[in-house]
Amino acid sequence: MHLMKKKTFGPVQAVQLGYSPIGPPIMSVYFYYLNGLLIDTGQHHMQLHALDAIGDLPVRQILLTHHHEDHSGNAAAFQKKTGAPVRGHALTASKLKKGYRIRLYQHLIWGRTAPVGMATLDTPIQSDPYVLEPVETPGHSKDHVVFLEKNFGWLFSGDLYIGERIKFFRSDEDLDAQIHSLQKVMRLDFDTLFCAHNPCPKNGKRHLSRKLNYLVTLKQEVMVLHQKGYSVKEIIRRLDPGTDRRVKWITMGNASFAHMVRSALKSVS
Numbered sequence: 001m002h003l004m005k006k007k008t009f010g011p012v013q014a015v016q017l018g019y020s021p022i023g024p025p026i027m028s029v030y031f032y033y034l035n036g037l038l039i040d041t042g043q044h045h046m047q048l049h050a051l052d053a054i055g056d057l058p059v060r061q062i063l064l065t066h067h068h069e070d071h072s073g074n075a076a077a078f079q080k081k082t083g084a085p086v087r088g089h090a091l092t093a094s095k096l097k098k099g100y101r102i103r104l105y106q107h108l109i110w111g112r113t114a115p116v117g118m119a120t121l122d123t124p125i126q127s128d129p130y131v132l133e134p135v136e137t138p139g140h141s142k143d144h145v146v147f148l149e150k151n152f153g154w155l156f157s158g159d160l161y162i163g164e165r166i167k168f169f170r171s172d173e174d175l176d177a178q179i180h181s182l183q184k185v186m187r188l189d190f191d192t193l194f195c196a197h198n199p200c201p202k203n204g205k206r207h208l209s210r211k212l213n214y215l216v217t218l219k220q221e222v223m224v225l226h227q228k229g230y231s232v233k234e235i236i237r238r239l240d241p242g243t244d245r246r247v248k249w250i251t252m253g254n255a256s257f258a259h260m261v262r263s264a265l266k267s268v269s
């Protein structure tokens, strides 16, 4: 099943894409268009819809928040169609230069990202009157970057937010780095959060601060149990809200609440 919806937030156009081989999509992803800039590109399985949604709008630069295939999936296709450079973190560039292997569930839900040559992100991105400042925010992935439009109070936040109480981590996510990145972003000035899964047109900073509090509290709870001598397994069992079962099953364990606990314990293991 295919899902494609277009929404407008002032001058920012949002394209929401979802795909599922069976039944309705379990998760959708947004990418954004602003005055010649694309911020992320959607998943490969929705390539025709993504290209069609942008149509003949001029695309001068393609910005990626990170390499995950629901964000980078159509970068090569947009570059081929428009000739625009693809920009992102150096680690994103090295991942996408040759492409990277993905798991079965990633093939089924998003499809594999085609390799693409990328340019660096070393200066603010100008698209008059807009200026997007890249800010490194590792944690969800090592190469994660958000884009701040200071004058208009917008943050294109990729997967930094997703939700206030996230239910799972992928096995390679880093809790301490996410907390540090959220603390860094809380010092910036913005109100609108152009999240790639859950746009927050107002009070974006409040939403992010709730996520930060949730992660800090989880870290504290894990450490208290660790100091009391509980094993990793026991800590997971005591804190597990049981809301990750479907995702855990679909991803064959690559995404789970247990990975949040394991990541919290990384600094002491």
Ligand SMILES: [Fe+2]
Binding pocket: 066, 068, 140, 159
């Ligand atoms: Fe991601």
